[in-house]
Structure formats: C-alpha cells, structure tokens
Amino acid sequence: MEKEEAEIDRLPIHLLAYIFGLITSFTDLAQASSVCRKWTEGVKQSLALRNSLCFAGWKMDDDSTARLVHLAYNLKELDISRSRWGCQITDNGLYQISLTNCIGNLTSISLWGMAMITDRGVVKLISRASSLQHLNIGGTFITDESLFAIADSCPHLKTVVLWGCRHVTEIGLRSLVNKCRKLESINVWGTRIPDNNGPNISGKAKENVEFGNTSIS
Template sequence: MEQEAEIDRLPIDLLAQIFLMITSFTDLAQASGVCRKWKQGVKQALARRQTLSFAGFKMDDDSTARLVHHAYSLKELDIAWSENPWIFSSFGIVSQLASIDAFHDSSRSRWGCQITDNGLCQISLANCVSSLTSISLWGITGITDKGVVKL
C-alpha cells in the first residue's frame, strides 16, 4: 500500500493561505494546474484577496471579470494602464511581451489594458462591487462614462 505524500495532506485552507501570499499571476496559474486540490486552494486564495491589481497586464474583459467574481473580499481594484505590460489570457497563462521597442511606437495605448464598457458591466455584477472602496481606471482608453456608471 502506497503512503500518501506529505504535501497531499495539507488542508485546502492552509494551501489557500499560502497562495494568498503569492502575487504573481504566473505562479498562481501554474499552482492551479498542479492538481484539483491546489486549484481549489488558488480559488480560495482569490476569494480572500482584498486587493487586485491588473496594472501592467494586458487584460481582456472576460479574464478580468472572472478573477473579480472570484475575489469575494475585494476592497481595492486597480485596472490602470502601465508601461510594463504583461499578457494575461483567459487560459491563465501570463507572459511578458518580448519586445521593449513596442512601447516606443505611436500607438502606445494598444499595449494597455483591453477593458471595455462591456468588461466594466461584467465586473459590476460581481458580489464584491458594493464593498469596493477604491477603483483605479487610470489610462484605460477602451471605457466611457457609460461603463463607469455601471460600477
């Protein structure tokens, strides 16, 4: 009879507490792919998170809304544009843009956050929205006052 590995005996609550300390989306995405128990731990960690910052990530509407919907305790949400973008896909894969030269062209805004009014509408349906004390949308070019009003 095989003995259970020590790591497999960690309770999900403890895993969630450990994952709560990880700020890298890359690391969280990789951890959630280890096994079902770790995926549940990552979900619980997101639920406990009080701040989420997507600054510097090229987020789309669906990815952003999905993460915000999992963050039940969220108080601060930062979706601001940054000059150091990362790409975050709906599949949980994060990778840094390969070419720094891309930042120096005339269409800088295309590297910023891809949130639109539709994304803000999706976020507005999250349970945590009524508890938010801070929302940063600085530099986001794909939104209008119509989307902001929904929040």
C-alpha cells in the same frame, strides 16, 4: 509500488489558500489552479481572502479580469490601471465586474489611463459601487455623463482623480461636488476646467476641494 503523496498535498485547504495568497503573479496562480482539484480550490479560497487586487503591469482582458474579481468576493480595493504592458479592459469588462458580489463593498477603484473604456462601461460599474470612497479615473475619455453617475451613486466619495479627462466640464464637476458631500479633494489637472471656476462651485464640500495644486477654499 504506490506513489508517495507529496508533502504539499498533505496540507489542508486553508494552508494552501494562505500559501497561494502570497503569490502576486496571476500567471502563476492560473498554472497552480490547473494542477489538481485541491489546488484549484486552494487558489479560489486564496482569492476569496484578498482585500485588494492590482492588475497594473499585467496583460489582462475582460474575461480573465472579471473572473478573478468574481472569486475575490471580499474585495475592497480594485486597481486595473493601464501600464506599459497594456491592460486591455473595455466597457464589457466593466459591465462584467459590475455584476460581481464584491462591487457594493469596494471602497477604492482605479481605472487610471484606461483609454478603451467609455461612459457606457463606467456608468454600469459606478452605479453599483455605493460604498466607493476613492476613485481614480484620470487619463480616460469620460464625459459629464460619468460624473453625473458618480454624483448619484457614490455618496461616500472622498477623493477623485480626473487628471487629463479633457471631456468633462464645470457642469459635471459642480454636480459631483454638490452631491458628494464627503468630498475632500478632486484632481482636475490637465482638464479644460480653469482654476477660477472653483469659487463658483457651491456647497460645504468646496472648502476642501483642490484644483491641481490650487486650493479653492
């Protein structure tokens, strides 16, 4: 006797993609993708429809993260912040993400607390993120080299969080403010840059820049 087709298998791909798009667990998506070819295609299409991806709270590595970002080619917001579970992204992961189709369309990136990344990976990623408006790179070990890359590559930047980035200096910060003319706020709380350096930054953008809780307008 021929086995009756399950109701869900009768759904067209676009409806499967919509259903899979409601799933927030990347583990569940991976399991769904392995069921059959139709479900694999449904998962791929669901990722292609997403405007944002957040890996905070998930144990991700370079390859799995880059693979998902590659499929989400309409992505606008990417959050790979470190959480208590540990998102193990390295410079290699940032490099892989920099090669994805969505990188030039990203308007928001969060690398909060990613202690395993360095200037090498950040520069690779940022150099292709020309549409970026919001960047959270606090809690990392970046230096002025990353700030120079941001200043040169992200003319639309509006907000940047450098909380706890103790290796950045006033030189890198001045370059950022002077080149990113649309900047509205910078959080440099916990860095070694004193508040009284704020007025020394020239340019129109300084009117809206904030140093921690201190305005330099």
